[in-house]
Amino acid sequence: MIRALWTAGTGMNVQQVNLDIIANNIANVNTNGFKKSRADFQDLMYQTLRLQGIKTGEGNEVPTGIEIGHGAMLAAVQKVFMQGDFQETQNELDIAIEGNGFLTVIMPTGEKGYTRSASLKRDSDGKIVTSDGYELDPSMTIPKNAISISIRPNGTVSAKLSDQSEPQQLGTIELATFPNPSGLKSMGKCLYMETDASGTPITGKPGEDGRGTLLQGFLEMSNVNVMQEMINLIIGQRAYEVNSKAIQAADEMLQMANNVRR
Amino acid sequence: MLKGIYRALTGKAVTERRMEMVANNIANALTAGYKASRPIFKIIDDQRGFQADKTVQQVGSGSIYDLSSYTNFAEAAMVESGNNLDVGIEGDGFFVVVLDGKNMYTRNGQFTLNQEKKLITMDGNPVMGEGGDITIDGSDVKIESDGTIYVDKKYANKIRIVTFDDKTSLRNYGRSLFVNTDKRAEEKIPEQYTLKQGFYEASNVDIIKEMIEMMSALRAYESYTKVDQFFSEMMSKLINLGRM
Numbered sequence: 344m345i346r347a348l349w350t351a352g353t354g355m356n357v358q359q360v361n362l363d364i365i366a367n368n369i370a371n372v373n374t375n376g377f378k379k380s381r382a383d384f385q386d387l388m389y390q391t392l393r394l395q396g397i398k399t400g401e402g403n404e405v406p407t408g409i410e411i412g413h414g415a416m417l418a419a420v421q422k423v424f425m426q427g428d429f430q431e432t433q434n435e436l437d438i439a440i441e442g443n444g445f446l447t448v449i450m451p452t453g454e455k456g457y458t459r460s461a462s463l464k465r466d467s468d469g470k471i472v473t474s475d476g477y478e479l480d481p482s483m484t485i486p487k488n489a490i491s492i493s494i495r496p497n498g499t500v501s502a503k504l505s506d507q508s509e510p511q512q513l514g515t516i517e518l519a520t521f522p523n524p525s526g527l528k529s530m531g532k533c534l535y536m537e538t539d540a541s542g543t544p545i546t547g548k549p550g551e552d553g554r555g556t557l558l559q560g561f562l563e564m565s566n567v568n569v570m571q572e573m574i575n576l577i578i579g580q581r582a583y584e585v586n587s588k589a590i591q592a593a594d595e596m597l598q599m600a601n602n603v604r605r
Numbered sequence: 606m607l608k609g610i611y612r613a614l615t616g617k618a619v620t621e622r623r624m625e626m627v628a629n630n631i632a633n634a635l636t637a638g639y640k641a642s643r644p645i646f647k648i649i650d651d652q653r654g655f656q657a658d659k660t661v662q663q664v665g666s667g668s669i670y671d672l673s674s675y676t677n678f679a680e681a682a683m684v685e686s687g688n689n690l691d692v693g694i695e696g697d698g699f700f701v702v703v704l705d706g707k708n709m710y711t712r713n714g715q716f717t718l719n720q721e722k723k724l725i726t727m728d729g730n731p732v733m734g735e736g737g738d739i740t741i742d743g744s745d746v747k748i749e750s751d752g753t754i755y756v757d758k759k760y761a762n763k764i765r766i767v768t769f770d771d772k773t774s775l776r777n778y779g780r781s782l783f784v785n786t787d788k789r790a791e792e793k794i795p796e797q798y799t800l801k802q803g804f805y806e807a808s809n810v811d812i813i814k815e816m817i818e819m820m821s822a823l824r825a826y827e828s829y830t831k832v833d834q835f836f837s838e839m840m841s842k843l844i845n846l847g848r849m
Contacts, residue, residue, distance in 0.1 A: 345624060346625040350628035354633070357632070358635070361635065384639075385727070385780045385781045395787075407675045409672060410674050411625050413779075415632040421688075522741075522742070539720050552744075553745055579635070589624075604837075
C-alpha cells in the first residue's frame, strides 16, 4: 500500500493533539497563575531506499540517495513558564510572584506541591491555605485578633494585632526554584510536582539567588495570549486539513490502481 | 512483450514515492527546524539493449524515471516563543547534538534542561558547546547572537554551530536530526550566523508547493493508469486476433 496514507495519518494525529493543547490553553485564559503548554513536534524515522555515497555498477558514487520519511510525531508537551500579567485585587492575602519561583504547599497525600496561583485564604484555625485548602510549607497561622496582614517583597509576613501597637512577625513565605521548571509534572489546579527531570527544588527567601519577589494585593494572571492561541488554532486546523487532502490523494491513487483491471 | 507497459509501471512506482515524500512534508508542516525533502528525477533516455552485431542497439526512446531525494536546507521563518531556552539560527549552521557517542546535527532549537542542568534536546540528547556539554546552573540565562551563554551574568559556555561545504552528505535521521554519511566531509564554523534567543525556526515546508506537487503526482499517476489500460486493450485485441 502507499505509505503516504499512514504518513499523512501521523500528521493528522499530531495536529489533533496540537488542537487539544491549544483548547486547554484557551480554556484557561482567565485562570490565575496558569502557564500555557506548547506541543513540540519531530519528524519520524526515514526509510532509506538507496543510500547516498554508495558505488553504482559503473563505479560512480550516488550523490543523493532516496529517503522516505514516515511522518511526524509529538516530541514533548512543554509548559512555558513565561511571566503572566499582574492584576490588582487589593486582597491582602493575594500574592503575585515577580520572577522565578513557586510557593510550596502540602497536598492531602503529604507530598509537596508547587504553585504560582497564590490567591491565599485563611482556614478555620487561621492557617494560611490555598483556594483548595492546602497548607503552605512552612506553615503559618494568623492570630484571631489580627487586624491587617502585610507581606513584604522578601517574604516576611507580619500582622497588626488589635491589642498591640507594633506589628508582630509571623514568619516567612519561601519560594522554590527548579533547575528545569519545564520538567515539572502538572497535577491540575495550577499545582506542579517535582520529577527527575525538573531536579530538586532549591528553597529560600524571595529575592535571593535569582528567586522572584512577592507582591501583595496582586494576582498573576494566566500567561495565555489569546491572539497567539487563535493564530496557532488556525495554523493547526489548516495543517490538519492539508493532511486529510494528502490522504484523499493517496486514496485516489489506490482507486486508480484498482481500476486498471476491470 | 510490450515495453511501454513496464515504463508506465516504473512511472507509477516513482509517483508513489513522490506522493510519500509530499505526505511526509505535509505531516511535518509544523515541526520546528524541519527541512523539506524533494524528489529528483533523472531521465534515462536510451536503454541499452542486447549487443546484436557488435553494435549497441537502442531500444526505444521512452523515458524511465530514476528517482532520488534531497533535503532542501532553505531557511524558514523565525517564530517568537518567549521561552528563553529556545534558540533559532539565522543563516547557515546546525546545532551539534550527541546521540550514542556520535555527532548529529539539527536546526531545531527547542531545548530544555535535564536534572544535571545540562542543555538537552526534547529527546534528552545533550547539545554541544565549544567546551563540551553546556551546563546552565542559574536562573538568568542570556544567549548572545554568537552563541555565548551567560548564566547570572557570568560566562558559561558557547553554543557550537557547525556547517558543511556540501550538505548532500547529511542524511535525515528522524527526530529532527541529520547524520553525516560522508567521512570526508568535515565540520566547519559557518562564516556568518546569528543566534536568536526566545525564537525557534519553523518548518520550511511550503504548503502551496506541496499541494501542487500532490496534484501533479496524482494526475501523473492517472496518466500512467491510462497508458496501462491502453496497452491492456491492445493486448486483448492481439490475443483475440487468433480467434477469427
